[in-house]
Amino acid sequence: MKKYTREIIFSLLVTFCLIAFLGCQNANTNENTELIIFGASSLSDALTEIAELYEENNESVDIKLSFASSGTLQKQIEEGAPADVFISAGIKQMDTLEEQELIVKDSRMDLLKNELVVIASKGKEDKIKTMDDLSKPDIDKISIGTPETAPVGRYAKETLVNLELWDGIQDKLVLGKNVRQVLSYVDTENVDAGIVYKSDTKVMKNGSIALTISDELHSQILYPLAIVNDSKNKDKCNDFINFLQSEEASEIFENNGFSVLK
Structure with missing residues (x-):
């Protein structure tokens, strides 16, 4: 009788282990x-x-x-x-x-x-008709992405260098860590203008697009x-x-x- 009891217990243990193993396999499969x-x-x-x-x-x-x-x-x-x-x-x-x-x-x-655009804060849209307007006194602060880490900043710098505006606006520049930070600076009127991707203007709240920048002024x-x-x-x-x-x-x-x- 004891022999049969041991065999039954052994069989139950094997069955339990098998069920547990299959359960683990199914759990892994369902992950x-x-x-x-x-x-x-x-x-x-x-x-x-x-x-x-x-x-x-x-x-x-x-x-x-x-x-x-x-x-x-x-x-x-x-x-x-x-x-x-x-x-x-x-x-x-x-x-x-x-x-x-x-x-x-x-x-x-x-x-x-993507495309590059100049955006203006509320009340400044009429002050930017051309890229040269960025160097005028009416525009006090301009935000671009950090050229070394944010591609949008590198494209912006290329544009400004090619237009021979870069050296003249250094005191106006406010660098953003990424394109969304630049957008935020303009939206909150902490700067007068910024250079961002056209796609990002979809979420702009208070600013507006002032200019679309020609593809010929920067890398694709x-x-x-x-x-x-x-x-x-x-x-x-x-x-x-x-x-x-x-x-x-x-x-x-x-x-x-x-x-x-x-």
């Missing part, structure tokens, strides 16, 4: 994949909307978005910050990561194009993307990148002021 997307600040509105749409269609994937200036995100990737996909507002930052073999070279592509504004080399979810990254090129995503980008590159 969502987390994709961390590093995006330039100017992408925050469009990319947030696209990520929500992607998650609706892919319940097993959680998208985590991190926005900052492209230079800041580049440095974070260089320092080993966890990221799966990087979408930059400048080619320089992506080139640097590619030289260090920190991105998957074959995954790199140009996704979007392209948004390259690539998979980060240390990503453990490259298949899911490819799927997300494909979705970024879909009609649904393209419509969102265009509604936010971007031009989608086909």
Whole structure:
């Protein structure tokens, strides 16, 4: 009788362990994949909307978005910050990561194009009819992104240098860490004017567009993307990148002021 009791207990233990093992396997199978997307600040509105749409269609994937200036995100990737996909507002930052073999070279592509505009704070829109007006006394403070870290600032500096305005407005400059900070300075009337991407003016509250800057005055504004080399979810990254090129995503980008590159 004792022998049978031991056998029954042993069988129950084996069955329990098997059930527990299968339960763990199912739990692991049901775990969502987390994709961390590093995006330039100017992408925050469009990319947030696209990520929500992607998650609706892919319940097993959680998208985590991190926005900052492209230079800041580049440095974070260089320092080993966890990221799966990087979408930059400048080619320089992506080139640097590619030289260090920190991105998957074959995954790199140009996704979007943008324009540069001059925005004016409330009451100053009539004072800016040409770029030369930025050097006049009526315009006291001008904000641009920090050229060394924010591509929008580099494009702005290129424009001002090419127009031979750069040296004459140094005392007026207020540098922002990214394009959204520049926009905020103008919106809150802390500065009279700023240079930002056209796409960012969609969220402007009090300021207005004074001028559109000719593409001939600065480098082409392209948004390259690539998979980060240390990503453990490259298949899911490819799927997300494909979705970024879909009609649904393209419509969102265009509604936010971007031009989608086909």
